[in-house]
């Protein structure tokens with residue numbers, strides 16, 4: 137009999153104000169088993185002793201090497217740049233290991249993320265990192281509420297997690313993308329035009345009625361319906377950056393990769409030639425997919441002492 141999978145519950149730990157996103161590249165000639173053991177050991181006492189939430193992910197092919205039956209067969213890396221309408225391109229910057237530490241304040245996040253980087257040092261080096269923070273409780277740096285249409289915690293596990301009994305049960309597919317905003321251009325737009333770009337009102341986040349919803353609004357492009365069913369994802373985006381250089385760290389979880397990839401294609405204007413208006417005011421600098429194995433799956437690879 138299969139036992140019930142336990143997910144990495146940090147995926148659902150809303151409310152933390154400070155975030156560290158780290159992406160690591162493997163050192164040469166490290167054994168995949170040794171890498172996964174290091175990653176599995178990260179969870180150990182950190183969440184209780186360090187008072188942070190941790191989510192750890194792996195390049196899908198890397199996890200597949202050690203646990204071939206414990207990942208959906210079709211999940212892949214962000215293998216190549218996504219080319220959309222008129223050459224518009226989203227870059228592929230896939231790395232091998234992903235860690236996300238979230239906590240109430242940046243001092244504890246910093247300490248936990250530093251100790252994670254130390255723990256992974258024998259097998260990997262930091263390829264890229266970003267510090268995220270929550271802006272005005274629930275807003276993106278465009279000034280719009282981000283997450284209005286996000287599923288509540290009642291529905292989120294059913295949307296973000298692979299169901300028990302399927303390959304990769306309790307796991308999740310993550311799309312991670314750093315978007316840099318062109319704030320001067322964005323702020324130059326009248327609020328009414330900004331609202332057309334998003335497809336919702338700015339202050340109260342009220343969705344435009346269907347007959348007034350622009351076809352190229354962000355909401356139009358990311359509302360995905362297939363065979364009469366709306367395919368949702370669970371977003372945990374944060375703001376990042378400084379006064380002169382900032383944007384959104386897009387952090388989207390789903391139980392299959394297809395819906396994430398389709399949303400990106402629709403934003404880029406692949407297929408029907410309508411490009412998301414939002415992509416004229418913010419630019420993706422990175423793009424990667426990570427598989428987030430169930431905690432119960434990762435634990436199978438942990439050191440006996442951990």
Ligand code: HEM
Pocket residue numbers: 276278280281282283284285286311313315334336341354355358359360368369384386388396399400418
């Ligand atoms: C700079 C990048 C982005 C910004 C600033 C942004 C911002 C927003 C905002 C303000 C909304 C409306 C409020 C809400 O429902 O949360 C929204 C909705 C949404 N976004 Fe994004 N977003 C970004 C990138 C993406 C990407 C890359 C995806 C998917 C791959 C995505 C998927 C969605 C979805 C699924 C919705 C809900 C659509 C619906 O109403 O059903 N977003 N986003």
